[in-house]
Amino acid sequence: MKTYGFLALDRSRREWCLTQLEPHVAIAFKRLFPRVPVTATEIRMSDADDVRADLDWFMHRYPLAHDEHEAIGEALARIAATIAERDRILLPDWSPPDMVAFRPGYAPYLYQSQAAQVALRNPGLLLGDDVGLGKTISAIAACAMGAPLPAAVVVQAHLAQQWADRIEEFTTLRTHVIKGTTPYSLPPADIYIFRYSNIAGWVNVIAQNTFKTVIYDEMQELRHGRGTNKGNACYTASRAAQLRLGLTATPIYNYGDEIWNVMDFIQPDLLGRPDEFAREWCNGKIVKNPDGLGSYLRDKGFFLRRAEDDETVAQAMPPPNIIDWEVDFDQSAADDEAALTRMLAQTVLTGNFVEAGRAARELDLKMRQITGIAKARSVAAYVRLLLKDAPRVLLTGWHREVYAIWQHELAEFAPVLYTGSETAVAKGRSVDAFTTGDSRVMMISLRSGIGLDGLQHHCQDVVFGELDWSPQVHYQIIGRLRRPGQRHQVTAHYLHTNGGSDPVLLETLGIKTDQSRGILQPGQDAAERFCDDSRIKRLAAHILAETEARAA
Structure with a gap:
């Protein structure tokens, strides 16, 4: 031949x-x-x-x-064997094996058991299930279904105790939360819980092949790769482990090339060396074909993602009920700032590059604050009406001035705060008051609460009193309630107004997307993309048009 x-x-x-x-x-x-x-x-x-x-x-x-x-x-x-076994496990009529480590009355959903079994068949798996689908329970199920122990779980700092509580609530597995960065003699346990902020201090212990399984929660924390202290420690853990499992609904925060760093911890060489990956998939930092890369990762069996409309997911949890409701805009609350916003809007449209950029940032912040204040009392009235029927309401905001109005208007319901200004201890007290105490309203910052669990047992309504430019931020908040343990359909109430920044912001939310869509959901059509510059200029034009209309 x-x-x-x-x-x-x-x-x-x-x-x-x-x-x-x-x-x-x-x-x-x-x-x-x-x-x-x-x-x-x-x-x-x-x-x-x-x-x-x-x-x-x-x-x-x-x-x-x-x-x-x-x-x-x-x-x-x-x-061939891996593909056949994975396809068999992911069939809707697949039956999971018994899990003796789960306590009576507790069991993972079918799709969570499927993820655990797929992970056990692989040396590594990135689980990218949608927010609220219970990736934590999938990981716990993997440990209960035969993952080699002891396991190391690496989490964001504020989630360490929550992980321990959840493991011990669902299973008989023993946990230990690692304290500090200085190694000490570890007590017997099945699962040891590290924080990304302290794992670097334990790299010598990890290098001794102490942990047979390693689980990375919110794995986008490792998107910068091995070059950081935590990245080096986690890569040491990955090399020593027999099973590697990553959990995140958002592995891509910025550019698509971050996926190489993430997958390097899951399965080294899957995407080749960095130079090979760059030549094959990228133009600079940007992935040329996100859909193709997403399809490739799925086909190789190292990435699994289910959305809320997946057949096995829909059998377990109903989709969220979305309500759009227009509330009143208090013009008198906005008039005091009218001159400043007109000046900023004019600068955005006519100023030089530096002036326009600075004015655009100030205009964005100021208009969102004014809009929040102008509709704050209407939002509070809506929440008060909901509380006639709902036991508790999760209320999202962004500005301290808006929180202050809500606290005054809803004082009878003992509102508590969960924002970036509170310490971890204070946040814990707020959660306790909202879930088991006298508070019926928890005001949560739009960009707080990643990974927060436990609210789903006590609340089924989330009210978006202020809005964010990113639809994924709203989706993350809904996922705090729509997750395993929720016994009711979750309702998301989007309260918007016909004044201020809301009209432009709502339009943007309907079409905004980013590069992660193709990798996470290959084959689905991308919506039209808008850059921040276009967004702010449209907002500025909208403000000037409103001003001229009122003056006419």
Whole structure:
């Protein structure tokens, strides 16, 4: 049989090396494998099962002389077996095995058991389920269903005790929350809970293969990769672990290239070396084809994401009920700031680059504050009406001046605050008062509460008294209530007004998206994209038009 070159596996460097390719074959190879530099004379590719499968596919057309038939055959068999098993587990009629570690009366939903089983079949899995679908319970289920123990869970600082409480509430597994950055003799436990802020101090303990499973909660914390202290410690944990599980609904915060760093902790070499990934998938930091990359990660079995309309999810929890309600705009509350906002709006549209940029930021902040104040009493009246029927209401805001009005108007319901200004202890007291105390209203900052759990047992209504530019922020807040343990349909009340910044902001919320959409939801149409500059200029034009209309 004619061959067109030579193929060898360098096991010490974990690389495939292709040499002496005939010129037209080298051109074809580089065209089909974009991760290979077009100028390379000796082609090298990092080793992974999918690379072995691709090489086998290529050699059906252009045979290469090699002695690695067994290695390639083993990879093909592993890939086929993994796909078949994953497809079987994800069938709606799949039945999970018994989990003796779960306490009587507690059990994961079917889709959570499925995620746990997929993770157990993989050396690594990034679970990107939508907000509110209970990724924590999926991870706990993996530990209860056979993940090698002890396990290390790495969480954001304010979530450590919540994780311990949830594990011990659902299961008989023992937990220990790591205290501080100085290592000490660890007590016996099944699951040890680290904070991203203290794990770097334990890197020497981690390097001793102490933890057989590692779970990363809110894994976007590692999007900057191994270069940080926490990244280095977590990568050490990943290398030592037999099972690696990442949890996040938002792995991409900025540019798509962050996914390489995230997946590096889950399955090294899955996306090749950084230079290979950059050549194959990116233009600079931007992923050229997010849909293609998202589909690729799913196909390889290292990324699993279910949305609220997934069949097995819909069987467990109904979709949220969304209500849009227009409330009154108190013009008298906004008039005091009218001259300032007109000046800022004029500068945005006519000033130089520096002046316009500064004015745009001030205009955004000022108009959202004025809008919040102008509708604050109407929002409070709406909440008061809800509380005639609802036991508690989660009320979202952003500005301290707005919170102050709400506190006064809703004083009879003992409102509490959960914002960026409170300490962790104060936030804990607010949650306790809202869930088991006298408070019937918790005012939560739009960008607070990531990972907050437990509210779903006591509340089913969230009122958006102020709005954010990002729809994902609202979605995160809804997910504080629509999550496992919620026995009712969650209702989200969007209270907007026909004045101030709300009209422009509402329009933007309907069309705004970012690059993570393609990676998370490949194949779904992207909405039109608007940059911040367009958004602020439209807001400025809207303000001037309103002013002229009132003056006419």
